[in-house]
Amino acid sequence: MATAFPIRRDSRRLPLVAVDHIEAVEGGFTGRKRVTADDPYLAGHFPSLTVYPGVFLIESLQQMLELHLDGALGGVELVRIDSARFSSPALAGDDVRFDVTLTDDGTHLTTRADCSTGGRRCARINATWRHRT
Amino acid sequence: MTQHHPDPGDLLPYGYPALHVDRIVRHTPGALEAVKAVTYHELDSHLGSARPGRFPATLALESFLQACGLLVLQESEDAGGQLLIFGSARGVRVLGAVGAGELLVHNVELVDRDEETATFTGRSRAAGDGRVVLEVDRAITLIRPAGSLDAGAA
Numbered sequence: 001m002a003t004a005f006p007i008r009r010d011s012r013r014l015p016l017v018a019v020d021h022i023e024a025v026e027g028g029f030t031g032r033k034r035v036t037a038d039d040p041y042l043a044g045h046f047p048s049l050t051v052y053p054g055v056f057l058i059e060s061l062q063q064m065l066e067l068h069l070d071g072a073l074g075g076v077e078l079v080r081i082d083s084a085r086f087s088s089p090a091l092a093g094d095d096v097r098f099d100v101t102l103t104d105d106g107t108h109l110t111t112r113a114d115c116s117t118g119g120r121r122c123a124r125i126n127a128t129w130r131h132r133t
Numbered sequence: 134m135t136q137h138h139p140d141p142g143d144l145l146p147y148g149y150p151a152l153h154v155d156r157i158v159r160h161t162p163g164a165l166e167a168v169k170a171v172t173y174h175e176l177d178s179h180l181g182s183a184r185p186g187r188f189p190a191t192l193a194l195e196s197f198l199q200a201c202g203l204l205v206l207q208e209s210e211d212a213g214g215q216l217l218i219f220g221s222a223r224g225v226r227v228l229g230a231v232g233a234g235e236l237l238v239h240n241v242e243l244v245d246r247d248e249e250t251a252t253f254t255g256r257s258r259a260a261g262d263g264r265v266v267l268e269v270d271r272a273i274t275l276i277r278p279a280g281s282l283d284a285g286a287a
Contacts, residue, residue: 011181012230015189045151053151054219055198059191074181078190081225089218 005067011074012132016041018060022067028102028111031064037092050092057096057123058084061113064098065129069109079108080128088122090115096122141167144206145199146216146279150178153196154239157203165204168260169196169237187230193237193257193267194225200239201253201272205246216281217274220250224270229259236260249276 115123138157159166206212241255257267
């Protein structure tokens, strides 16, 4: 699968490119991911409808964090999902916006992410990560 | 005694490449063990060049959640009429990963259930050396009528 973003040669395997754009903001970053019906990975999720799985919102958050930190995909590992709540599904055609605050204690990175489509919150994810070694 | 269990593909609405449970191994009331075989055949459809290929943590969690769904559906009289949606989780710890050639084993337990939600706990490990790769304190799935996501019904 082609991607516009560089991928570290020693990267973990990625199920798909789950990010379209990121932008640094004070205290963190914002990101966007458009859900498309022709993404081959989503074809089998709900065969009658393109639903972006909740775990892929977590994958999107991870890839956005990687791009924010390194400018490339594949440099971060998930340590813990402290809490995640999915309040409405993201469907084909939806632009999912991520508003993320980031803290770094030198060992772990902590993200607090609000995900929304059309101004309506669809998920809130609090997670902890570390740099790949 | 060998138990016969339904095929995951007959209980869950997913198809390739989104179905991430290969077989139900054991089922007792409120508990289920299921396995997922990780292969390069599948991993090579993904991005990244790490060796050995490791199953992504997000997909390991998806596989775990599908095992939770199988537990509910196996214990339902109307499995075909129900749709399970990932609602929330807390205390999900990623302790490692399984690689190509390994079997990912999920042990899930039903903690609570009502008409609209089911709450699970459990862990996942590699079959060979038994190392734990994922622990989940709580995961909650929403139980909805089949078709409730169609035509903007959600």
